[in-house]
Amino acid sequence: MAETIPCNPTARAGRRFLVTGAKGFIGAWIVKALVERGDKPWVFDIDADTSRLAALLTLEQMTSVGMIEGDVTQFSHVERAVADRGITHVLHLAGIQVPFCAADPLRGAMINVVGTINVFEAARKHRDLVESIVYASSAAVFGPEEMYGGGTVPEGAPLLPGTHYGVYKQCNEGNARVYYWDNGISSVGIRPGAVYGVGRDRGMTSGPTKAIKATVIGRPYTIRFTGGVDLQYIRDTAHVFLRCSQACLTGARLYTLRGDVMQMSEFLNCLGEILPASKTLVRAEGQALPVSYDFDDSALQHDLPGAQRTPLAEGIRETAAIFERLQREGKLDTRDLES
Ligand SMILES: NC(=O)c1ccc[n+]([C@@H]2O[C@H](COP(=O)([O-])OP(=O)(O)OC[C@H]3O[C@@H](n4cnc5c(N)ncnc54)[C@H](O)[C@@H]3O)[C@@H](O)[C@H]2O)c1
Numbered sequence: 001m002a003e004t005i006p007c008n009p010t011a012r013a014g015r016r017f018l019v020t021g022a023k024g025f026i027g028a029w030i031v032k033a034l035v036e037r038g039d040k041p042w043v044f045d046i047d048a049d050t051s052r053l054a055a056l057l058t059l060e061q062m063t064s065v066g067m068i069e070g071d072v073t074q075f076s077h078v079e080r081a082v083a084d085r086g087i088t089h090v091l092h093l094a095g096i097q098v099p100f101c102a103a104d105p106l107r108g109a110m111i112n113v114v115g116t117i118n119v120f121e122a123a124r125k126h127r128d129l130v131e132s133i134v135y136a137s138s139a140a141v142f143g144p145e146e147m148y149g150g151g152t153v154p155e156g157a158p159l160l161p162g163t164h165y166g167v168y169k170q171c172n173e174g175n176a177r178v179y180y181w182d183n184g185i186s187s188v189g190i191r192p193g194a195v196y197g198v199g200r201d202r203g204m205t206s207g208p209t210k211a212i213k214a215t216v217i218g219r220p221y222t223i224r225f226t227g228g229v230d231l232q233y234i235r236d237t238a239h240v241f242l243r244c245s246q247a248c249l250t251g252a253r254l255y256t257l258r259g260d261v262m263q264m265s266e267f268l269n270c271l272g273e274i275l276p277a278s279k280t281l282v283r284a285e286g287q288a289l290p291v292s293y294d295f296d297d298s299a300l301q302h303d304l305p306g307a308q309r310t311p312l313a314e315g316i317r318e319t320a321a322i323f324e325r326l327q328r329e330g331k332l333d334t335r336d337l338e339s
Contacts, residue, residue, distance in 0.1 A: 017041040017245070018087040020072055020119065021094030025199040026136065026192070028052040029238035030091055035061045042066040044081050045094065051333055052199040055326055072115030079122045082130060089245050092119045092135040097203035101165040112168040113175075120179045120187070127185070134245045137173055137189035139256060140166035145228065145292045154296045155256065162290045173254060180252040188244040190237075191256040193293060196315065197234030198322045201336035204289065205229065208267055212316060214337055215271070215278040216323040221337060223264065227288025230295065231267065232259030233315035236308050243304050255304075258297035260312040267312070274316050 017034055021027045022043035031053060034041040043053070043065055054062060066085070070077035072094045081087065094115055101108030116135060123130040142153060143160030161167045172189065179185040194205035201210070207223030208231060214221030240257060264284045272279040300307060310318075326332040 015039065015089060016085055016087050017089045017091060018044055018068075018081055018085065019091045019093065020044045020078075020115075021092070021136075023047045023050055023052060024093060025052060025197070025201070026195060026234065026237055026241070027091070027093040028056055028199050029197070029234045030093070030241050031065060032056045032061075033238050033242055035064055040064055040066060042068055042081065042085050042087065044068045044070050044072075044078075046071045052201075055198055055322070055331065055333075072118055073110045075118045075121060078115075078118045079125060082122045082126050086129055087126075088129060089132045090119060090123060090130060090134070091241055091245055092116060092133065095136060098140065098163050098165040099202075099204060101168065102163065105164045108164055108168060112165070113171050116172045117175060120175065120185060123185055124179070124183055127183075132245050132248075133176075133185070133187040134241055135172065135176070135187060135189055136241075137191045137254065138166065138169045139191050139193040139230070139293075139295060140291045141170045141173065141191060142166070142292045142295070144290050145288070145294075148292055152294045152296050153292050155299050166291065173252075177252040186250045186252065188247075188249055188253045188255065190241060190244065191254065191295075192237050193230035193232050193257060193259060193291075193295070194289075195232045195234050195237050197319050198326075200234070201333070206336070207284070208271075209319065210337055211271060211278065211282040212275070212319050213323050213332070213334065215275045215281050216320055217327060217332070217334060218277065218281070219334075219337060220281045223282065223284040224286045225289050226264045226284050226286055228261065228263055228293040229267065229289065230259050230261045230293045231312055231315070232257055233310040233312075233318075235315075235318075236310050239308055240300070240304075243307075247304060249303065253299075253303070255300040256295045256297050257300065258295055259309060261294050262312070270312050271316060274313060275320060 023045040196209045
């Protein structure tokens with residue numbers, strides 16, 4: 001095993017964060033958290049659309065964010081972003097989700113797997129700069145509930161992904177391990193479950209957020225899955241990414257996240273209590289998710305105790321309030337409700 005790079009946390013003034021996929025849902029909330037505490041993050045994304053960031057940041061905050069248009073599948077784009085900006089902390093969120101990987105597995109592998117290799121290669125080439133890599137893995141590295149015999153899936157349970165997406169994430173976790181063994185490059189892979197909140201407008205588990213949005217504008221909406229789900233509020237998810245980014249953790253760590261574990265019927269009840277109109281507007285139908293939903297997160301609790309866990313009712317209230325504000329301002333994008 002290679003020597004670990006000694007952790008020498010850069011003082012605040014010298015910290016430079018690169019957030020790949022930062023125009024997406026989780027990335028935008030990480031950028032928001034960084035800006036609110038006075039950091040200037042660099043946004044790296046292939047998409048020109050800044051609407052998710054604009055929904056969360058003020059105009060003034062938007063001007064404090066550095067924008068890099070780049071493609072994670074191109075090593076030169078990632079490498080230049082790291083070298084030219086003197087990046088010390090990489091938060092790698094760029095990727096495409098379950099339905100898009102299923103529709104185009106080749107593109108999925110290029111973005112989700114090769115893109116992640118490019119991030120590690122850039123860090124290897126610029127190990128004098130990069131002191132931390134945190135990347136988005138997923139609870140989809142696990143298989144469906146029935147493969148684990150019911151109950152809470154323990155830490156260290158076998159990875160049996162049932163989707164291309166989950167296999168790609170498993171592959172990234174394996175590559176991260178090899179980068180640590182061969183090159184001493186430490187990393188943290190975070191495995192979120194079904195994250196919800198403003199900006200969650202695509203992917204297999206985007207239904208609960210879309211149901212909140214549809215209710216706010218008085219439109220009927222059908223969530224396309226039933227059964228159990230672990231709903232994790234985005235503010236908490238972004239918080240975990242940032243804590244891990246600065247925690248000086250060595251090795252190839254992996255943390256499974258846990259939020260509010262429930263049945264879809266319980267989500268609908270909670271939504272109905274907060275937004276009564278949803279009782280007639282929102283329903284759920286379809287199969288259960290192809291991924292387990294009840295996970296032990298004791299590794300994270302052990303290494304970084306005190307992770308915040310926003311109760312579902314509070315997360316729904318906050319999400320609805322932001323959607324209502326955006327609607328009043330004429331900025332609520334509802335195109336996702338068509339899909
Ligand atoms: N949202 C969830 O519930 C959830 C759960 C588990 C894991 N994850 C993972 O977290 C990460 C972020 O998820 P999200 O919900 O924010 O997704 P998202 O689809 O909202 O955002 C992904 C971002 O990646 C960008 N991107 C795609 N291809 C790119 C490329 N080639 N180069 C540069 N940028 C590219 C997109 O433009 C987008 O802005 C993903 O890796 C996802 O697999 C998300």
